[in-house]
Amino acid sequence: MDAASHPRNEPSRTRSVSSWREHHGWSAADSLRRLAARPFGSLLTIAVMGLALALPLAFCLLLGNVQQMGRALGQDQAINVFLQPDQGESQVQLLAKQVGDRSDVAAVTVKTPQQGLDELAKLQGFSGALDALEQNPLPYVLMVQPKPGLDAPTVERLVGDLRDLRSVAQVQDSGSWRQRLDALLGVGDRVVLALALMLAVAALLVVGNTVRVDIASRSEEIGVLLLVGASGAFVRRPYLYAGIWYGLFSGILAALLALAIEFALSGPVAQLSQAYDGKLHISGLPLWLLLATPVAAAVLGWLGARLVSAWQLRKAA
Amino acid sequence: MIQFDQVSKHYAGGHEALSQLSFTVPTGEMAFVTGHSGAGKSTLLKLLGVIERPSHGTISVGGQNLAKVRGRGIPKLRQRIGMVFQNHRLLMDRTVFANVELPLTIAGIARQERGRRVRAALEKVGLLSYERQLPATLSTGEQQRVGIARAIVGRPSLLIADEPTGNLDPQLALEIMGLFAEFQQVGTTVLIASHDLPLIKRMRKRVVVLDHGRLVADLAAEEVL
Numbered sequence: 383m384d385a386a387s388h389p390r391n392e393p394s395r396t397r398s399v400s401s402w403r404e405h406h407g408w409s410a411a412d413s414l415r416r417l418a419a420r421p422f423g424s425l426l427t428i429a430v431m432g433l434a435l436a437l438p439l440a441f442c443l444l445l446g447n448v449q450q451m452g453r454a455l456g457q458d459q460a461i462n463v464f465l466q467p468d469q470g471e472s473q474v475q476l477l478a479k480q481v482g483d484r485s486d487v488a489a490v491t492v493k494t495p496q497q498g499l500d501e502l503a504k505l506q507g508f509s510g511a512l513d514a515l516e517q518n519p520l521p522y523v524l525m526v527q528p529k530p531g532l533d534a535p536t537v538e539r540l541v542g543d544l545r546d547l548r549s550v551a552q553v554q555d556s557g558s559w560r561q562r563l564d565a566l567l568g569v570g571d572r573v574v575l576a577l578a579l580m581l582a583v584a585a586l587l588v589v590g591n592t593v594r595v596d597i598a599s600r601s602e603e604i605g606v607l608l609l610v611g612a613s614g615a616f617v618r619r620p621y622l623y624a625g626i627w628y629g630l631f632s633g634i635l636a637a638l639l640a641l642a643i644e645f646a647l648s649g650p651v652a653q654l655s656q657a658y659d660g661k662l663h664i665s666g667l668p669l670w671l672l673l674a675t676p677v678a679a680a681v682l683g684w685l686g687a688r689l690v691s692a693w694q695l696r697k698a699a
Numbered sequence: 700m701i702q703f704d705q706v707s708k709h710y711a712g713g714h715e716a717l718s719q720l721s722f723t724v725p726t727g728e729m730a731f732v733t734g735h736s737g738a739g740k741s742t743l744l745k746l747l748g749v750i751e752r753p754s755h756g757t758i759s760v761g762g763q764n765l766a767k768v769r770g771r772g773i774p775k776l777r778q779r780i781g782m783v784f785q786n787h788r789l790l791m792d793r794t795v796f797a798n799v800e801l802p803l804t805i806a807g808i809a810r811q812e813r814g815r816r817v818r819a820a821l822e823k824v825g826l827l828s829y830e831r832q833l834p835a836t837l838s839t840g841e842q843q844r845v846g847i848a849r850a851i852v853g854r855p856s857l858l859i860a861d862e863p864t865g866n867l868d869p870q871l872a873l874e875i876m877g878l879f880a881e882f883q884q885v886g887t888t889v890l891i892a893s894h895d896l897p898l899i900k901r902m903r904k905r906v907v908v909l910d911h912g913r914l915v916a917d918l919a920a921e922e923v924l
Binding site: 400401402404405602603605606607608609610611612613614616 | 748750771774775776777778779782788789790801802804805806807808809810849853
């Protein structure tokens with residue numbers, strides 16, 4: 383009988399699958415044992431990866447809350463429409479109804495010239511000056527409250543329409559800051575995305591380097607495995623599981639760190655909320671993101687280990 | 700059957716390890732490859748295990764041209780060849796049992812069958828009672844026997860050994876050679892590289908003599924004095 387033509391070691395397909403499963407189980411357990419056998423090095427790798435993955439989560443948390451704050455504060459920012467001085471009350475009420483009927487307007491409040499004057503009188507230093515006036519110079523003002531949740535371009539369109547009205551003298555759009563905030567948040571979104579990608583690559587490199595060192599330190603064992611007929615997949619398997627463990631544990635650490643940051647922020651945000659009549663609330667990271675982080679990190683760990691082990695084993699073979 | 704046909708092997712720098720080597724080892728035969736240090740013995744075995752490739756010529760094992768064995772075919776081929784090394788190449792952090800079990804795990808043999816075959820192999824080399832020990836606790840001769848058990852556990856049809864008795868005393872070396880002769884008797888083709896001429900003479904098997912990579916003599920068993 384010849385070696386190449388008559389194999390004596392051929393397993394049945396069923397046995398082969400069962401043995402393959404068994405080797406997966408062994409590889410998962412063995413790689414975990416090896417991680418536990420050098421706790422300091424493993425914890426260091428997991429900590430570096432965990433911190434790298436926690437950073438985008440923290441930024442995500444920050445950005446989400448700034449967006450929410452912007453929306454909460456923006457609800458109170460009415461558009462002040464100053465009418466021409468010659469407008470009579472009936473004309474003003476008609477105009478207020480016309481504006482109030484718009485689909486993008488939540489409410490319109492009419493401020494009479496007398497109400498305006500009374501408000502000014504309450505302000506320190508104005509009462510004496512107002513006494514000197516012969517007649518009330520203030521116009522009617524429509525305080526237009528846009529529907530909540532409108533984006534900046536829609537509010538801008540509303541402001542433009544109001545400005546075009548014939549009886550309008552001036553429109554004061556106090557919501558323009560919101561447009562700038564939206565633009566800034568748009569930049570923030572991109573920054574977080576870029577940061578997340580860069581830090582994911584960093585995490586990938588950390589796993590890759592750890593696995594590379596691990597493979598280099600076990601080159602003798604790998605050599606033996608290859609000589610007794612192990613395939614690349616067989617040799618690689620424990621290292622892939624090591625990558626998965628590193629990723630999984632660092633993902634869990636990142637999620638825990640994000641929760642800790644959320645907890646640390648809750649106190650100062652509560653104080654800030656009081657200053658804004660309780661309108662601000664911290665919103666935590668969504669549960670799906672916290673659960674997805676360890677899974678995504680495990681995939682990242684596997685990928686890092688896969689790339690490096692394929693390259694290292696090609697060299698060893 | 701092993702067939703070398705005009706095989707040469709050149710290394711970088713122009714060193715010629717083997718030169719136009721041609722010989723055949725029929726199935727079930729035991730043969731020694733001998734020669735001084737640097738004669739090309741180890742290179743010849745490395746070519747058989749597809750650890751290295753020839754620069755020229757053709758090597759076939761069981762009618763299969765090794766030049767055509769590539770990629771996933773290499774581990775498949777190595778699973779069918781038992782290899783024994785001078786320095787044993789055991790995994791020192793695994794037990795004797797785990798070391799011998801390795802080729803069977805790789806081949807996908809079921810656990811129960813693996814246990815049975817590992818114990819049979821260990822019994823064959825006289826180390827059944829050592830199965831739970833780590834290789835470091837064994838003597839050099841015992842470690843070599845573990846290496847042999849690992850090589851034969853997969854029931855290979857070709858067994859190649861590179862200086863398997865290099866570190867052993869003459870008595871132990873003879874015992875090890877006796878083991879190889881037993882495997883030949885059950886139909887395994889055995890090819891051993893050794894420079895231990897007294898031992899080779901005592902075994903009275905075919906001897907292929909190399910000198911500077913060239914075949915200088917091919918002696919049949921009865922021609923060995």
